[in-house]
Amino acid sequence: QGQVVESGGGSVQAGGSLRLSCVVSGWTYIRGCVAWFRQAPGKEREGVAALHTGGGPSYYADSVKDRFTISVGNAENTVYLQMNSLKPEDTGMYYCAAGVSGPVLEAYAYDTWGQGTQVTVSS
Numbered sequence: 466q467g468q469v470v471e472s473g474g475g476s477v478q479a480g481g482s483l484r485l486s487c488v489v490s491g492w493t494y495i496r497g498c499v500a501w502f503r504q505a506p507g508k509e510r511e512g513v514a515a516l517h518t519g520g521g522p523s524y525y526a527d528s529v530k531d532r533f534t535i536s537v538g539n540a541e542n543t544v545y546l547q548m549n550s551l552k553p554e555d556t557g558m559y560y561c562a563a564g565v566s567g568p569v570l571e572a573y574a575y576d577t578w579g580q581g582t583q584v585t586v587s588s
Contacts, residue, residue, distance in 0.1 A: 467491040467577040471561045474582030477551055485546040485582060486538075487561030498567035499544040500575060501535065503584070505557035512570025513559070514546060524570055529555075551586045559584050 473485040487499060500515035514535035516523040523535050534547040548555065559582050562575035 467563060469561050469563055469577050469579035471559065471579040471582040474559060474584045476585040476587065479552055479586055479588050481551050481586070482547070482549045483551065483584060485548070485559055485561075485584075487544045487546070487579065489542045489544070489561075489563045489577070497563055497565045498569075498574065499535075499561065499563050500568060500570060501546045502560045502562060502570075502572060503555075503557040504560070504581075505554075508557075510560070510572060512572070515568035515570055516544070517568050518542075518544065521568075524568055526570060548584070551584075553586050553588045556584060556586050558582070 468490045470488050498517050501513040502510050503513050504510040513529055514525050514533055516535050518537050518541045532550045536545050561579045563577045564575035567574040
């Protein structure tokens with residue numbers, strides 16, 4: 466059974482930056498797909514960014530392209546989400562998810578989820 470733990474959320478002003486971290490443990494396969502999702506109050510969960518830890522292209526929601534960057538750390542079980550030029554509409558709970566298929570920005574592809582980390586952007 467895998468486990469995902471997120472960290473790095475917080476409160477920032479618009480235009481600021483945050484870096485979220487996701488540590489995946491207990492995977493049967495060393496390499497797989499990891500994605501970040503977010504959910505704002507009263508809204509559906511949406512995919513933000515995704516990649517395969519073994520390499521290949523990354524995928525982003527249109528709303529975060531050119532502002533957010535997903536990357537793999539030195540340890541392949543750690544994935545980061547660098548968020549720059551943050552906007553109030555980026556506020557929400559951010560979840561990291563891991564799976565063996567993808568990478569896609571659809572929740573169905575991921576079977577291991579973290580508890581989330583809150584990001585709040587004030588204007």
